[in-house]
Amino acid sequence: xxxxxxxxxxxxxxxxxxxxxxxxxxxxxxxxxxxxxxxxxxxxxxxxxxxxxxxxxxxxxxxxxxxxxxxxxxxxxxxxxxxxxxxxxxxxxxxxxxxxxxxxxxxxxxxxxxxxxxxxxxxxxxxxxxxxxxxxxxxxxxxxxxxxxxxxxxxxxxxxxxxxxxxxxxxxxxxxxxxxxxxxxxxxxxxxxxxxxxxxxxxxxxxxxxxxxxxxxxxxxxxxxxxxxxxxxxxxxxxxxxxxxxxxxxxxxxxxxxxxxxxxxxxxxxxxxxxxxxxxxxxxxxxxxxxxxxxxxxxxxxxxxxxxxxxxxxxxxxxxxxxxxxxxxxxxxxxxxxxxxxxxxxxxxxxxxxxxxxxxxxxxxxxxxxxxxxxxxxxxxxxxxxxxxxxxxxxxxxxxxxxxxxxxxxxxxxxxxxxxxxxxxxxxxxxxxxxxxxxxxxxxxxxxxxxxxxxxxxxxxxxxxxxxxxxxxxxxxxxxxxxxxxxxxxxxxxxxxxxxxxxxxxxxxxxxxxxxxxxxxxxxxxxxxxxxxxxxxxxxxxxxxxxxxxxxxxxxxxxxxxxxxxxxxxxxxxxxxxxxxxxxxxxxxxxxxxxxxxxxxxxxxxxxxxxxxxxxxxxxxxxxxxxxxxxxxxxxxxxxxxxxxxxxxxxxxxxxxxxxxxxxxxxxxxxxxxxxxxxxxxxxxxxxxxxxxxxxxxxxxxxxxxxxxxxxxxxxxxxxxxxxxxxxxxxxxxxxxxxxxxxxxxxxxxxxxxxxxxxxxxxxxxxxxxxxxxx
Numbered sequence: 001x002x003x004x005x006x007x008x009x010x011x012x013x014x015x016x017x018x019x020x021x022x023x024x025x026x027x028x029x030x031x032x033x034x035x036x037x038x039x040x041x042x043x044x045x046x047x048x049x050x051x052x053x054x055x056x057x058x059x060x061x062x063x064x065x066x067x068x069x070x071x072x073x074x075x076x077x078x079x080x081x082x083x084x085x086x087x088x089x090x091x092x093x094x095x096x097x098x099x100x101x102x103x104x105x106x107x108x109x110x111x112x113x114x115x116x117x118x119x120x121x122x123x124x125x126x127x128x129x130x131x132x133x134x135x136x137x138x139x140x141x142x143x144x145x146x147x148x149x150x151x152x153x154x155x156x157x158x159x160x161x162x163x164x165x166x167x168x169x170x171x172x173x174x175x176x177x178x179x180x181x182x183x184x185x186x187x188x189x190x191x192x193x194x195x196x197x198x199x200x201x202x203x204x205x206x207x208x209x210x211x212x213x214x215x216x217x218x219x220x221x222x223x224x225x226x227x228x229x230x231x232x233x234x235x236x237x238x239x240x241x242x243x244x245x246x247x248x249x250x251x252x253x254x255x256x257x258x259x260x261x262x263x264x265x266x267x268x269x270x271x272x273x274x275x276x277x278x279x280x281x282x283x284x285x286x287x288x289x290x291x292x293x294x295x296x297x298x299x300x301x302x303x304x305x306x307x308x309x310x311x312x313x314x315x316x317x318x319x320x321x322x323x324x325x326x327x328x329x330x331x332x333x334x335x336x337x338x339x340x341x342x343x344x345x346x347x348x349x350x351x352x353x354x355x356x357x358x359x360x361x362x363x364x365x366x367x368x369x370x371x372x373x374x375x376x377x378x379x380x381x382x383x384x385x386x387x388x389x390x391x392x393x394x395x396x397x398x399x400x401x402x403x404x405x406x407x408x409x410x411x412x413x414x415x416x417x418x419x420x421x422x423x424x425x426x427x428x429x430x431x432x433x434x435x436x437x438x439x440x441x442x443x444x445x446x447x448x449x450x451x452x453x454x455x456x457x458x459x460x461x462x463x464x465x466x467x468x469x470x471x472x473x474x475x476x477x478x479x480x481x482x483x484x485x486x487x488x489x490x491x492x493x494x495x496x497x498x499x500x501x502x503x504x505x506x507x508x509x510x511x512x513x514x515x516x517x518x519x520x521x522x523x524x525x526x527x528x529x530x531x532x533x534x535x536x537x538x539x540x541x542x543x544x545x546x547x548x549x550x551x552x553x554x555x556x557x558x559x560x561x562x563x564x565x566x567x568x569x570x571x572x573x574x575x576x577x578x579x580x581x582x583x584x585x586x587x588x589x590x591x592x593x594x595x596x597x598x599x600x601x602x603x604x605x606x607x608x609x610x611x612x613x614x615x616x617x618x619x620x621x622x623x624x625x626x627x628x629x630x631x632x633x634x635x636x637x638x639x640x641x642x643x644x645x646x647x648x649x650x651x652x653x654x655x656x657x658x659x660x661x662x663x664x665x666x667x668x669x670x671x672x673x674x675x676x677x678x679x680x681x682x683x684x685x686x687x688x689x690x691x692x693x694x695x696x697x698x699x700x701x702x703x704x705x706x707x708x709x710x711x712x713x714x715x716x717x718x719x720x721x722x723x724x725x726x727x728x729x730x731x732x733x734x735x736x737x738x739x740x741x742x743x744x745x746x747x748x749x750x751x752x753x754x755x756x757x758x759x760x761x762x763x764x765x766x767x768x769x770x771x772x773x774x775x
Contacts, residue, residue, distance in 0.1 A: 005035075008092045011054055012118035012127050014065035015072065020157040025371045071112050073135060078107035079167055085185050086113050086129055090487070093119060093126030101130040107165040108138030111750045116147040121577040135189050142171060142204065143187045143215045143225040155203065159188055163226050164707050169194060170201040177205035184209045185218055189224055191265040201458045216438045220621055227617040230315055233330050237311045241330035244301055246337055246368070248345045252726065253301070257369040259350065263403055264294055266340050267377045267456050273589040274318070274327065274334045275341060276568040278348070278373050279459050281407045288362070289355045289410045294371050295465035296338045297347040298567035299577035302329070313603070316384045317611025321621045327569070334568050342376035351463040351564065355410065359417025364466045366580060375400060382452035388483075391398040411455035415463055422515030422557035430472050433659040441629040442552035444656040461556065466574065467558040470559035476588055476595045478579055479604055481563045482551040483544040498538060501529060514557035530641060532679070532692030546572050546615045547607040548600035572607050575600075623708035626658045630710045637715055642694040645681055647674040651689050652712050654696050660710030662698065664762065669717045684727050690721040696720075 008571030011021070013030050028034055033042065046063055049055040056066045074095075082099035084107075091646055096116060101438050103112050112135055117128040148157040156179065173180070173188060180186045188204035211218045224231050233241075262276040278290040302309045312328050319326040327334045348371050354363040377395065384390035385401055386408045394401050406710035420423070429510060434443040464481070471478040490541075492509040499505070503523060507516035517537060541555065546563075553561035567573040579596060586592045591609045643653035648665040662673060670683030680691040690696070698712035714720075 006031075006041055008089075009050060009119060010042065010045050010670070011049060011092070012051075014055055015115040016118045018064075018065045018067075018114075021058050021064045022652055023062055030174070035458060038551030040496065042045075045670070050399055056230055070633070071132075072114065072129070073110060073112045076105040076107065076109045076111045076131065077103070077163070078102075078105070082635070085126075086111060086131070088129075095127045096125075097129050097131060097463070103131040103134060104140055104196070105131055105134050105198055106137065106193065109134050110136040110138075134251075136359070136478075137190070137193065139166065140189055141189055141207075141225075141228070142166070142202075143210070143222050144171070145174065146184050146186050146206070147182050153201075154650050157182065158203070159186060162706050167707065168200075172201060172203045173206050174203055177207050180206050180211065183213050184719050185211050185213060185215075185222060188270065207411070217323070219624060220324065220439065222318075222378050223617055223620050223624070224326065227613050227620075229319055229613060229617055230311070231326060233311060234307070236307045238330055239572060240307045241332045244333065244337060248337075248347060252347060255348065255368065255369055257350070257367055258347070259292075259294070259369050260372045262292065262371070263374045263400060264292070264371050265375045265377045265400065266342070266373050267379060267382055267402075267452055268379050269718075270380065272340065273337045274325075274568045275373075275376070276600075277456075277460065278340045278371060279407070279456070280708070281403060281410055285331060286353065288359060289357075289406070291353045291355055291410060291459060291462060292350060293353075293459055293565065294340075294348045294350045294369065294435050295463075295565055295573075295577070296340055297349045297368060297577060298333070298338050299349075299581055300330070300347050300359060300368075301333055301338060302574055312571050312574065316571050316607045317614045319614045319617055320443075321618060322433050322625050323439055323604065329568060330572065338371045338568050340371070342373045345370065345372050349564075349580060351466055353462060353466055355413070355462070356415060356494060359413045359420075361462065361466055364470065366467060366470060368584075379452040379456075382455075383450040384608055386451045386455075393498070406450060407455055407459075411451070411458045413769050414458040418461070419558065422484065422513060422518050424514055424518050424521065424537075424557075426538065426553050426555075430628070431622065433629070435625070441625045444626065444658065461558075464562055464564050465556075465558050465560055467564040467580075468550065468558075468562035470582075471562075471579070472560050474583070474588055476579075476583055476593055477548065478550075478602050479562060479575050479600055480547050480550045481544060481553065481561050481572070481681055482547045483531050483553040483555050483561075484542050484551050485554050486541050487510070494536055494540040497677075498533065501532075503529070503533070506747065514554055518557075528693040530693060531641060535644065535692070546611075548605035570607075571610075572604070577602055588591075620708070624705065627703050627705045627708045630658055630660070630700055631705055634703060637697060637699045639695065640712075642690055642692050643698055645674075645679050645690060645692055650681065650696075650714075651698060658710060658711045660698070660700070662714055664713045665714055666711075673726060678725050679726055680723070682723060684726065686720075687722040687724065687726065688717060688720040689725060690720065694721070752756070772773065 009031055013027060016249055020108070022047065024039060027042055029037060041618055044056060045124050050057060050201045052067055053065050058064055076084050078095070078096070082102070083104065084097045084102055085094040086097055086139045087094045094115065097113070103411040111135040113129040113131050113132045116130045119125060119127045130331045130596050140158060142161060142163070144159045144161050146157055151541045152158060153172060153463035154569060156175045159171045159173055161167050161171055162168060174191070178186070179706070187208045187210060188206050190202055192203035194200065194202060202373070206235045215276050221231070261278050264276045264280045264687050266275040268275055275362050276296040282290050284290055293623045294699045301441055302312055308329065315328045318328045329338065338346070348369050349366055350369040352365045352726040353361045354770060355361050381393055381397070384393040385397065385404050432445045433441050434445065435441050452455050468480055488509045491512045495505050495507070495509060499521065502543040505516070505520055507513070520533060520537065524533045544555070550560055551561050562576055563570055563573045563615060564576050565573065569576050582595065583592065640654045643659060644651040649661055649667070651661055653658055653659045669687060670686045672681045675682055680689055697715040700710065701713045703709070
């Protein structure tokens with residue numbers, strides 16, 4: 001029995017009976033854990049709970065739940081079947097909430113609850129809870145097309161909810177607000193939530209018309225509004241931006257180092273217009289390398305407390321959605337004076353580094369400067385030079401080719417250095433969805449990351465680490481990008497699963513290192529189980545976030561890390577620049593340390609939330625457009641790979657990254673049983689076996705564009721490999737057959753839950769724009 005498990009079990013007992021007092025013997029009886037060794041462990045864990053102020057000791061030496069801890073709170077995760085789970089403690093399993101005990105909470109609501117049945121010792125089932133109060137609703141506004149029907153219950157009409165997490169509810173519009181016309185897409189404030197009186201619908205007030213169902217791009221705009229992403233800049237922000245000169249003035253040059261004589265280049269995708277980083281490199285006489293990373297000085301133009309600053313913070317990040325960008329800053333800044341456009345004089349913040357042949361940064365300087373980009377390079381052009389040695393491209397950039405070759409050398413050194421210390425490289429495929437002028441997807445291409453993309457990533461990582469370490473060692477308030485060490489329990493489960501697959505791992509889950517996990521990926525590289533192991537590892541890791549404390553970046557194996565390199569599109573980077581200016585202008589002392597000490601935690605927490613908001617919107621948009629694309633390919637066959645195996649079916653990923661479901665109800669060739677140990681579905685009679693990483697041919701049989709769901713059938717199931725994974729005797733309680741109901745009661749839940757699970761633990765927090773920013 002693990003001590004952590006025991007501690008959680010004791011806490012569950014106290015939570016379940018908050019008014020009772022317990023002797024150690026009584027707790028041992030409840031847990032069915034007897035003997036002197038168990039008694040000693042229980043005493044130790046009770047003492048720990050007392051130190052944590054979870055338990056209190058009564059006057060007669062008994063134990064009771066601390067009255068301050070009696071009310072638990074957490075986030076409610078709904079299932080379409082009516083039940084749900086509440087995540088209320090990082091170290092405890094989620095509490096199951098039966099349909100009658102949810103108080104009609106919606107997915108994502110913050111709720112208060114009480115435990116009605118503790119987790120059973122020795123069981124993998126968590127506790128059961130009961131919602132006692134909905135503390136905060138996640139949804140306050142909704143968006144969708146308005147329509148009138150014969151079933152409007154006396155209201156003026158209905159709004160159709162496309163958000164898959166709440167799509168099962170009807171939404172009626174009352175006559176208090178706007179009177180929309182059928183076919184208009186509207187936003188509405190929620191005035192009545194599901195209740196005991198009407199558990200299957202909500203009511204609201206129409207407050208804004210954002211377009212018509214026939215308008216091009218209205219589908220994406222609905223996602224923008226659904227995620228509460230500010231879509232338009234307020235007039236005062238536009239006016240403030242218009243007052244900023246579109247060129248660098250003489251006064252702005254004062255106090256800056258002039259580096260206009262250096263060959264600085266921007267390297268971005270063809271369509272990028274917000275160019276916030278320029279680089280240069282050369283070999284030094286001592287054999288070391290000079291690397292210059294020069295970043296647009298956005299903080300010079302976005303002054304603290306200004307209208308532009310407040311709006312940038314409200315957005316947190318630029319959002320990239322298939323055919324559009326919703327920028328953090330007005331375009332006059334993002335594409336104009338802040339963008340490092342070729343040949344234009346620009347203000348920047350420079351991080352200049354001296355790097356030895358082993359990849360160690362031995363010297364650095366961070367300072368404001370004045371620059372002029374020599375060339376607006378693209379990834380394609382630089383790859384043509386470094387990979388293809390294309391003569392036409394090399395001739396065009398003849399003077400810069402030696403610098404690019406030096407950059408290529410330096411990138412290899414930096415990459416090798418990162419790998420040596422244990423950085424985990426998740427080289428997942430990213431899709432580029434090509435749409436026509438009406439926003440309809442016509443192709444999906446893989447973004448191939450060549451030398452140029454990886455090189456820029458290496459340079460940005462080096463600058464981010466250098467800046468973070470510099471200010472950490474100055475002991476000043478600062479913003480960091482952190483990725484904490486994963487929980488031991490998750491890593492232990494990951495290791496146990498690997499062992500079941502015959503992959504032996506040496507390492508202590510309590511003190512796991514990035515190097516250990518990097519070695520796991522190395523072991524399975526190129527093997528069929530590579531995808532499975534990579535996905536399982538991602539799920540075991542924590543989510544990267546911003547913080548005002550330097551907690552290191554586990555995925556990069558970096559003790560210090562921040563975001564310095566993208567201030568045009570990320571507010572934390574702008575804040576990092578602001579802090580650099582402040583400490584350089586005012587010095588570092590007790591007074592200057594107080595200036596930002598009490599505000600950075602809130603900035604870090606809020607911008608982390610806005611980052612997740614943007615990622616969710618980007619993911620929802622991609623899923624919708626992929627479904628729309630596949631809708632044009634109904635009935636066609638594709639080769640794919642089993643990307644995940646669930647009790648309710650198989651998720652299949654195509655080479656273009658589209659993912660769809662083969663539901664268990666469509667697998668009619670046998671009676672399939674889920675073998676949890678191997679995460680596989682196995683036919684009882686045929687022994688046909690489906691597991692992650694397996695090649696498979698499928699046919700597109702159904703697409704629900706509104707719910708972003710794609711359904712496949714297996715082509716030629718008789719060609720499926722067989723195995724002996726099933727135990728000799730099988731029982732019906734764990735079997736799944738072709739006539740089972742769909743998991744979660746609907747197409748949508750299976751797809752959406754799987755997508756959320758795959759994305760939520762992404763170590764690098766990809767923001768969907770430039771690959772080097774995904775950390």
